[in-house]
Amino acid sequence: MKYLAIVLAALVLISATAFVKTVSATDDENTTKEVKAMAFPFGAKMRLLQLEKSIGRNILVGQEIVDNIKEINQSYNTSRLESLIEELRALKHEVSEVDPQGNLTEAVKQFVDLKSDAREITKEFREIVGEDFDREEIGSFRQKIGHDIAGNLTEINHETRDAVRDYNAQLFEDMLHNLGMDNQELVDQVRNGSATGWLIRQELREMLQQMNETQRAEALMKMDRYFSRGYVKAISDIDKAKVNQEFRKVERLEQRLEKMQNKTEMVHQRLHRELERLGYNQSYRGYNGNGHDNGSED
Amino acid sequence: MDRKLAGLALSVLLVAAFVGGYIGYTEMQKANGTGPGLALQEQENSVLSDVQSGIINETETIEIGEMI
Numbered sequence: 001m002k003y004l005a006i007v008l009a010a011l012v013l014i015s016a017t018a019f020v021k022t023v024s025a026t027d028d029e030n031t032t033k034e035v036k037a038m039a040f041p042f043g044a045k046m047r048l049l050q051l052e053k054s055i056g057r058n059i060l061v062g063q064e065i066v067d068n069i070k071e072i073n074q075s076y077n078t079s080r081l082e083s084l085i086e087e088l089r090a091l092k093h094e095v096s097e098v099d100p101q102g103n104l105t106e107a108v109k110q111f112v113d114l115k116s117d118a119r120e121i122t123k124e125f126r127e128i129v130g131e132d133f134d135r136e137e138i139g140s141f142r143q144k145i146g147h148d149i150a151g152n153l154t155e156i157n158h159e160t161r162d163a164v165r166d167y168n169a170q171l172f173e174d175m176l177h178n179l180g181m182d183n184q185e186l187v188d189q190v191r192n193g194s195a196t197g198w199l200i201r202q203e204l205r206e207m208l209q210q211m212n213e214t215q216r217a218e219a220l221m222k223m224d225r226y227f228s229r230g231y232v233k234a235i236s237d238i239d240k241a242k243v244n245q246e247f248r249k250v251e252r253l254e255q256r257l258e259k260m261q262n263k264t265e266m267v268h269q270r271l272h273r274e275l276e277r278l279g280y281n282q283s284y285r286g287y288n289g290n291g292h293d294n295g296s297e298d
Numbered sequence: 299m300d301r302k303l304a305g306l307a308l309s310v311l312l313v314a315a316f317v318g319g320y321i322g323y324t325e326m327q328k329a330n331g332t333g334p335g336l337a338l339q340e341q342e343n344s345v346l347s348d349v350q351s352g353i354i355n356e357t358e359t360i361e362i363g364e365m366i
Contacts, residue, residue, distance in 0.1 A: 161357070197349075201349060
């Protein structure tokens with residue numbers, strides 16, 4: 001019986017490890033796919049904007065959850081959840097500060113780091129809500145969110161969609177330019193979202209068919225180089241991003257903490273100035289309405 | 299005259315053998331999926347697939363997980 005329990009425990013452990021490995025491999029695959037587009041400055045701009053929008057979406061949803069919790073349970077302390085939302089806000093700002101036109105390898109490194117932070121903060125928020133509320137309550141949060149902020153979420157989705165369309169158009173235009181070709185009509189169709197990947201493929205095939213064999217071979221070689229450059233760069237940049245990741249995280253968290261402390265200090269000072277203007281003293285107790293201290297002994 | 303005719307017939311035979319051999323060789327390459335024409339066709343398919351997959355689906359987002 002004892003051996004059976006040990007074997008079962010080992011099996012559970014192996015399955016859990018395999019599951020974690022699969023999830024992490026999928027994350028890596030997604031990130032590689034995302035980073036592939038960052039081989040071009042317009043791709044880096046699009047991916048950073050997409051990340052910013054994803055974080056913005058979670059801030060919106062998180063705030064809505066906190067508001068709902070306050071409505072249904074006023075005694076619940078939401079400060080942990082609110083601090084995570086505040087951290088997401090700081091993170092969103094950091095993403096907006098990454099320069100997509102500068103060093104692309106550096107942009108990839110920052111994208112990988114900030115995405116990883118966003119995932120961790122989101123996971124922590126989800127776990128707290130999952131521990132403190134039952135399925136029914138979480139289901140009702142979901143319903144309310146869907147109803148209350150549907151418009152805002154649609155707006156974020158449209159902004160992300162437009163960024164992707166713009167990237168696709170720029171990629172296609174850049175590739176044609178690289179081949180010494182031009183098809184503005186199709187570029188415009190890609191930009192307004194009416195041309196699918198399949199249509200682009202067909203149009204390119206037709207363009208290639210009009211060439212002689214030597215021209216076609218040369219064009220294909222250039223196109224191959226254009227795309228494989230992105231893939232090779234993605235692999236190399238991801239590898240570079242993995243080096244010193246832990247160290248960079250410590251640095252990043254320290255900087256974020258410092259910024260938040262400065263922000264809190266600024267809020268503190270502003271509130272002090274406001275209270276002084278209204279005639280309160282520092283401890284709030286000595287208000288006389290005329291700016292004089294009421295807390296004297298007489 | 300006979301020798302001339304025989305020479306001509308031999309030349310025609312040689313040309314026919316060469317053409318036949320060439321056609322047979324390219325057909326064999328086609329059957330094996332090799333050869334310059336096919337290599338170009340394969341390269342075209344592969345590059346066009348890369349182009350198609352390089353075009354990003356407009357509903358694609360960066361997955362950072364859900365808040366609940």
